[in-house]
Amino acid sequence: MIKVDQLSKQIPGGPKVLSGISFNIEPGEFIAVKGASGSGKSMLLRCLAMRESWSGGSYIVDGVDILKKGLLGKMKIRREIAYLEEKPTLIGKRTALKNVLIGTTHQTPIWRRVTGMIRSDDYMGAMDMIEKMGLLEKAHQKGDKLSGGEKQRIAMARALVHGAKTLLTDEPVSGLDPHAAEQVLSDLKKMCQTQGISVVAVMHQGDWAERFADRIIGLNNGKLVLDIKGRKMTEREKMLL
Numbered sequence: 001m002i003k004v005d006q007l008s009k010q011i012p013g014g015p016k017v018l019s020g021i022s023f024n025i026e027p028g029e030f031i032a033v034k035g036a037s038g039s040g041k042s043m044l045l046r047c048l049a050m051r052e053s054w055s056g057g058s059y060i061v062d063g064v065d066i067l068k069k070g071l072l073g074k075m076k077i078r079r080e081i082a083y084l085e086e087k088p089t090l091i092g093k094r095t096a097l098k099n100v101l102i103g104t105t106h107q108t109p110i111w112r113r114v115t116g117m118i119r120s121d122d123y124m125g126a127m128d129m130i131e132k133m134g135l136l137e138k139a140h141q142k143g144d145k146l147s148g149g150e151k152q153r154i155a156m157a158r159a160l161v162h163g164a165k166t167l168l169t170d171e172p173v174s175g176l177d178p179h180a181a182e183q184v185l186s187d188l189k190k191m192c193q194t195q196g197i198s199v200v201a202v203m204h205q206g207d208w209a210e211r212f213a214d215r216i217i218g219l220n221n222g223k224l225v226l227d228i229k230g231r232k233m234t235e236r237e238k239m240l241l
């Protein structure tokens with residue numbers, strides 16, 4: 001379980017963009033993050049991914065107080081929490097499989113990287129993730145020949161292939177048509193339910209969040225103003241965002 005307590009983020013010499021944010025992330029939970037432009041959604045994800053330093057608060061991941069662990073804490077987060085920025089890119093000239101294998105390279109000895117030899121475990125792990133994304137038949141297709149939704153799902157496979165238990169994803173369905181968006185969100189939901197992976201996804205579209213998320217949290221001006229079960233939001237709740 002992940003426990004975020006009183007997270008704050010002050011930009012050095014600039015504004016305070018997050019303050020007093022507290023919430024838990026349970027295993028297998030799909031949390032949608034909503035809020036107006038500039039409310040701090042991306043910054044929240046970047047702080048959870050430890051891509052940004054915290055100005056205050058505590059961050060407990062599976063009982064470990066991450067901020068007190070320095071570099072070790074950062075390494076734990078990189079290992080256990082996958083982060084996918086908005087519109088992740090694939091290498092267009094490489095196959096979907098090779099793109100997913102990139103997610104395993106930090107565990108791969110240099111000589112294998114140089115010779116291009118793939119360990120059978122890595123190959124099986126990558127194919128397994130591609131299958132979970134429902135894209136086995138596209139494994140040998142080049143990245144630039146995949147549709148927007150397929151690229152997003154391959155990027156998710158790449159982010160998770162090294163065994164992360166949590167995925168932070170910034171606007172995973174932005175720019176996708178409704179059918180592709182539905183496919184991406186169904187895959188994310190399935191991963192939560194079948195593998196116990198937790199997902200925290202920034203989502204602009206309220207109706208997608210209401211349909212797919214177990215919980216919706218909302219930010220306004222850097223503060224947490226909403227934390228509800230995934231359901232249709234009331235007009236009053238929408239006004240808070």
Ligand SMILES: Nc1ncnc2c1ncn2[C@@H]1O[C@H](COP(=O)(O)OP(=O)(O)OP(=O)(O)O)[C@@H](O)[C@H]1O
Nearest residue numbers: 011014015017035036037038039040041042043044
């Ligand atoms: N490096 C920075 N320096 C100064 N201000 C920053 C910096 N990074 C973010 N901000 C400010 O922090 C606030 C939150 O930014 P953030 O990108 O998290 O918003 P957001 O909710 O994700 O917006 P959007 O939906 O438009 O992507 C904004 O006001 C932004 O201008």
